Amino acid sequence: MSQQLRDLQHPWFARVYERISRAAEGAGVAEHRDRLLAGLTGRVVEVGAGNGLNFAHYPGTVTEVLAVEPEDRLRGIAEGAVAEATVPVRVVAGRAEQLPVADGSCDAAVVSLVLCSVPDQHRALAEIHRILRPGGELRFYEHVRSDRMLLARAEDLVSPLWSRLAGGCHLNRDTAAAVPAAGFTVDTQDRFIFRPARFAAQAHILGRAHKHAA
Numbered sequence: 001m002s003q004q005l006r007d008l009q010h011p012w013f014a015r016v017y018e019r020i021s022r023a024a025e026g027a028g029v030a031e032h033r034d035r036l037l038a039g040l041t042g043r044v045v046e047v048g049a050g051n052g053l054n055f056a057h058y059p060g061t062v063t064e065v066l067a068v069e070p071e072d073r074l075r076g077i078a079e080g081a082v083a084e085a086t087v088p089v090r091v092v093a094g095r096a097e098q099l100p101v102a103d104g105s106c107d108a109a110v111v112s113l114v115l116c117s118v119p120d121q122h123r124a125l126a127e128i129h130r131i132l133r134p135g136g137e138l139r140f141y142e143h144v145r146s147d148r149m150l151l152a153r154a155e156d157l158v159s160p161l162w163s164r165l166a167g168g169c170h171l172n173r174d175t176a177a178a179v180p181a182a183g184f185t186v187d188t189q190d191r192f193i194f195r196p197a198r199f200a201a202q203a204h205i206l207g208r209a210h211k212h213a214a
Contacts, residue, residue: 013167014073018051024196025053032194032206033057033112036141042107045131047096047124048114050074052081055089062087066101068094071167096124101131108137115142115175117168125182135213138184141206144191145172176205184209 021029034057041061046054049067051074058065067089069075075091082089094100096118109128118124128138146152155172163170180186189207 010071010167011073013165014071017074017167018077020196021051021053027196028194029053029196030057032141032204035206036112036139037110040108040110040137040139043105044108044110045099045101045106045128046110046112047099047128048111048118049078049091050112050114052078052084052089052091054110054112055081055085058085058087058089060086065089066106067091068096068099070095097127099127099131103130104133104136106131106136107133108139110139112141113143115140115178116144116170116173117163117166119168121173121175121178122182125178125184129183129211132211134211136211138179138209138211139207140175140179140209141204142173142175143171143194143202143204144176145174146203171202179209184211 033054037054037057037059040059043064044058044062044066046065046067049069052067055065055067065085065087067078069078069091070093075093079091082091092100096114097120109132115121115124132138145155152172159171176189176191186207186209189205191203191205193201194204195201
């Protein structure tokens with residue numbers, strides 16, 4: 001294992017995340033996954049696949065999913081979740097900032113509650129842009145920094161400690177701005193307040209963007 005992947009191992013948080021994520025499915029996250037993935041076609045790369053809870057939601061029009069996950073425990077669980085998928089899924093080790101995929105070789109990329117925790121969000125989005133064909137889609141579902149000033153400041157204060165405890169997660173990332181800044185055109189974006197578990201309700205975005213056609 002490379003040092004870069006070793007740095008992304010969070011075994012304690014992975015165990016906690018496994019329990020929390022499954023409980024959150026019944027709180028509305030499963031419906032958000034359906035919305036996120038509806039209408040996808042062709043070859044898809046899922047960046048930061050976690051424990052594979054998206055796999056059962058991919059539509060039959062998808063021909064292949066390459067699921068990239070750096071964390072060993074979560075990747076092992078994702079490999080078990082392949083059996084629940086109705087489309088071909090291959091789970092591989094890798095990091096968002098260095099995807100094991102050729103330039104322009106994918107029809108779509110999916111990020112689901114992952115851009116909050118990648119070490120370098122700008123580089124991760126640049127990698128996604130690289131692997132997509134011209135006109136290829138980026139589907140995103142992320143929690144983001146609040147647009148309420150006092151709450152946003154509180155997120156700024158809490159994020160350094162929270163990140164250490166929660167596998168690198170940042171509460172205050174402005175992913176809604178980062179996507180177009182990375183060269184994508186945002187086609188649709190729904191912003192809403194959502195409480196996926198027992199934690200405080202937080203701003204989320206769910207949408208679609210595309211890479212400019214050549």
